[in-house]
Amino acid sequence: xxxxxxxxxxxxxxxxxxxxxxxxxxxPGRRWFAGxxxxxxxxxxxxxxxxxxxxxxxxVAVFDAGADGPYQALIGMCRGPAPVxxxxxxxxxxxPGGPALTLYEATQEPELMxxxxxxFxxxxxxxxxxxxxxxxxxxxxxxxxxxxxxxxNTSVAFADRAMFKVLRRPVPGxxxxxxxxxALQRAGSVPSAAPLAQxxxxxxxxxxxxxxxxxxxxxxxxxxxxxxxxxxxxxCLTGGDRTEAPxxxxxxxSYRLGLATARVHTxxxxxxxxxxxxxxxxxxxxxxxxxxxxxxxxxxxxLAPYADALRALHEGLRESVLGDRPPLVQRIHGxxxxxxxxxxEQGWVLxxxxxxxxxSPEERRRxxxxxxxxxxxxxxxxxxxxxxxxxxxxxxxxxxxPDEPRAAGWARRATAWAVHNRQAYxxxxxxxxxxxxxxxxxxxxxxxxxxAVYEAVYEAHNRPAWLPIPLAAVRRLTEEIRQQY
Numbered sequence: 467x468x469x470x471x472x473x474x475x476x477x478x479x480x481x482x483x484x485x486x487x488x489x490x491x492x493x494p495g496r497r498w499f500a501g502x503x504x505x506x507x508x509x510x511x512x513x514x515x516x517x518x519x520x521x522x523x524x525x526v527a528v529f530d531a532g533a534d535g536p537y538q539a540l541i542g543m544c545r546g547p548a549p550v551x552x553x554x555x556x557x558x559x560x561x562p563g564g565p566a567l568t569l570y571e572a573t574q575e576p577e578l579m580x581x582x583x584x585x586f587x588x589x590x591x592x593x594x595x596x597x598x599x600x601x602x603x604x605x606x607x608x609x610x611x612x613x614x615x616x617x618x619n620t621s622v623a624f625a626d627r628a629m630f631k632v633l634r635r636p637v638p639g640x641x642x643x644x645x646x647x648x649a650l651q652r653a654g655s656v657p658s659a660a661p662l663a664q665x666x667x668x669x670x671x672x673x674x675x676x677x678x679x680x681x682x683x684x685x686x687x688x689x690x691x692x693x694x695x696x697x698x699x700x701x702c703l704t705g706g707d708r709t710e711a712p713x714x715x716x717x718x719x720s721y722r723l724g725l726a727t728a729r730v731h732t733x734x735x736x737x738x739x740x741x742x743x744x745x746x747x748x749x750x751x752x753x754x755x756x757x758x759x760x761x762x763x764x765x766x767x768x769l770a771p772y773a774d775a776l777r778a779l780h781e782g783l784r785e786s787v788l789g790d791r792p793p794l795v796q797r798i799h800g801x802x803x804x805x806x807x808x809x810x811e812q813g814w815v816l817x818x819x820x821x822x823x824x825x826s827p828e829e830r831r832r833x834x835x836x837x838x839x840x841x842x843x844x845x846x847x848x849x850x851x852x853x854x855x856x857x858x859x860x861x862x863x864x865x866x867x868p869d870e871p872r873a874a875g876w877a878r879r880a881t882a883w884a885v886h887n888r889q890a891y892x893x894x895x896x897x898x899x900x901x902x903x904x905x906x907x908x909x910x911x912x913x914x915x916x917x918a919v920y921e922a923v924y925e926a927h928n929r930p931a932w933l934p935i936p937l938a939a940v941r942r943l944t945e946e947i948r949q950q951y
Contacts, residue, residue, distance in 0.1 A: 478514070480559055481543065481569065485511050485527065488557035488569060489539070493531060495553065498618050498634040500534055507531035513673045515594045518581055521545055524572055526594050526665075528636060528673045538636050538678055540582075542572035550574040573620050573632060579610025583624060586663045586681070593671030594678070602662040604628060604681065618823040628662060629684050635823060636667075636676035642830045644680060646734065646797060646819040653733035656726070657812045659683045685815050687808035691723065692850065695804050699854035699883050703876045716883075717890040719814075720847070723807060724894025726814035727843065731798065731836040732899050740796035743835070747795070748787040754829075755780055755916050762919035766926045768937055769919065775944035776915055782947075783912045793909060794901075795833035800825070802839040803846035840895055840903050841913035844888045845921065845939065851884035852935045862931035915943045 486509040493499045493507060501507050511529040518524035522544035528536050541556065542548060546565040548555055554571040561567055572578050584606055586596040598604065605627040613621040620632040633641070641664070650658040663681040667673055688694075698716035743751065759776055763769050769776075787793065799806070800821030808815045821830030852863055858876055861867050896902035903910045921936035 477567070478516070481525070481567070482511065482514055484557070484559055485509075485514065485569070486529070489527075489529060489531075492556045493537075498620065499531070499537070501531060504532075507534070510535075512536065513593060513667065513671060515592060517585060517594055517596075518578070522548070522572075522575070522578055524578055524582060525569075526678065528667070528676065528678075536636055536673060536676070538632065538634055540572040540632060542568075542570045542575055542578050544568050544570075548575070549577075573610075573612040573622050576609035576611055579612075579622050579624075579630070580608065583608070583610065583628075583630070583681075593667050593673075594665065595668060596663070596665055598663045599661055602660075602681075604662060619820075623684060626684050626686055629659070629682055631680045631682070633677060633679055633820070636673075636678050637820070637827050639675055639677070639827070641677040641680060641820060642800070642827065643818070643820040644677070645738075645831075646799075647682060649737035649797070650730065650733055653737050656729045656733050657685075657810065657815050658730075659685050659815070659817055685808050685810060685817060687810045687815070689809060691719075691804035691807040691809065691814070692846075694719065694809060695847070695850040695887070696854045696857075699851050699880065700857055702883050703854055703858050703879050716887055719809070720887040720890035721894035721897075723814045723843075724891040724896075724900075725898035726807070726816065727802070727839060727891075728895045728898025728900030730816050731796065731839070734798070735794075735796045735836075738797045740794045740833070743787060743792045743795045743833075745788060747833075748792060751834075752780060752784055752787060755783075755912065758916055759919055762923050765923045766919075766933075768926075768933065769922055769940065772940050772944045775947045776919070776940070779908075779912055779915055779943075779947050782908055786908055793835045793837070793906070795835055797831070798834050798836055798839045800830050800834070800839070802842045804843070804850055805846075835909060835913075836900060837903055837906055837909050838913045840892070840900070841910050842917050843891060844903075844910070844914055845917045847887045847891065848884045848939055849921075849935060851880040851887075854883075855880040862929070863934045865931050911943055911946065915940065918943065 489509045490506045494505065509529050509531050511527055513528040515526045516523055517526050522542045525541040525543055527539045527541055530536055545567060548568040548570040550570045551574065554574040556569040559567040583604055586604055587598045590596065605624050608624040608627060610622040610624050610630065613623065619634050622630040644661050644664060647658060647661045650656055651660045659682040661680060661682050664677060665679040667676045667678065669675040695716055702715065763773055799816060799819055806816060806818045808817060855876055856862055859867060859873060892903040918936045918939040922933060925933040925936060
């Protein structure tokens with residue numbers, strides 16, 4: 467295709483001048499925008515580059531939104547109406563003597579995404595580069611269809627052959643996900659989505675070196691773990707699953723998922739190393755947990771009754787982390803939950819290794835105890851059970867409803883389903899070669915509590931009616947702490 471052409475004409479200048487204001491009005495409606503509830507932000511575009519010419523053209527914009535950033539948008543630009551839903555339209559600019567220019571979310575136009583895939587491997591010039599990884603082959607000419615799932619990034623599928631992940635929060639340097647997927651590919655012992663290509667900016671660009679997107683193999687599956695688990699939990703509550711409560715019908719899958727998680731951790735440790743956590747490193751981990759707890763207490767007053775017990779948990783953890791037998795640390799998934807696993811013919815496959823979006827890239831790359839991933843998955847089983855309960859009740863957990871005898875029974879079954887599947891997952895993880903979570907209760911409990919506090923902050927800000935779920939987990943964990951101490 468030739469090199470990237472930078473828009474330096476009057477048309478680009480008109481777009482550049484208007485884009486900040488247009489994005490400010492459009493961003494609050496985006497699921498991936500962290501400040502969506504704070505009104506229109508002050509947007510400052512730091513990089514605007516045309517990566518595909520023609521009509522429509524494709525622009526890459528990297529921008530700050532208030533004190534938050536950088537963010538990325540792939541912007542289609544055409545003359546006249548855009549072939550996308552109205553909610554994907556960012557704005558319009560009048561054009562002297564011709565149709566107005568329409569700017570829109572480019573991932574919503576399959577034809578433009580098809581052309582984008584063809585850009586990989588072409589001679590690279592300018593600040594935005596499209597790089598195929600060694601030995602990779604991209605499915606050219608295949609329409610790209612954006613996922614409708616609400617995510618912190620945007621995924622575009624090219625049939626069942628490749629997936630392009632647009633990183634809405636670009637990562638400085640190499641993406642942690644590329645590092646981890648590359649390690650799993652080298653290991654060859656666990657199924658994973660092999661990385662194929664990446665989009666990045668150069669170090670000399672106005673935004674420095676950032677990873678903007680990743681193309682990886684498409685994982686053919688029967689759906690994700692969240693859909694499977696909530697469906698089984700719902701059947702267990704209503705009697706559609708005839709297995710005796712509290713067993714439920716998902717325990718075997720939970721066991722296999724534990725096996726898969728352990729094998730991923732083993733492969734990452736073999737490729738990237740593991741070691742006992744050092745003294746300063748252990749202190750930094752404890753300090754981080756303390757800071758997150760303090761932030762949670764400030765943000766969610768309902769956590770206040772549990773503050774002393776949670777601090778006591780941290781003190782107990784301090785003795786373990788800084789003692790004679792400190793836990794091993796290694797690279798981990800970092801944001802593991804039932805929505806991040808796919809059920810395939812080869813078993814469970816873990817996906818989306820970029821780590822928790824709210825954490826800095828440095829923190830996401832930091833070696834952690836593998837049981838942190840385990841604790842996060844245990845929290846996901848709890849959420850799945852209560853989500854199923856909410857669907858059966860027809861209301862969120864925090865909304866009052868009729869005092870039905872069946873409601874109390876459903877709630878007990880939901881709790882039993884979560885407990886049983888958590889136990890099955892831990893058993894599978896131990897059988898797969900991982901550290902038995904049941905033999906490290908202090909570490910698992912501390913990471914579960916940290917995750918539950920994080921969830922409480924999220925729910926308080928976004929879904930107050932769902933706040934009782936993480937609060938119940940905090941209450942359970944602190945009761946276990948009080949019994950121990």
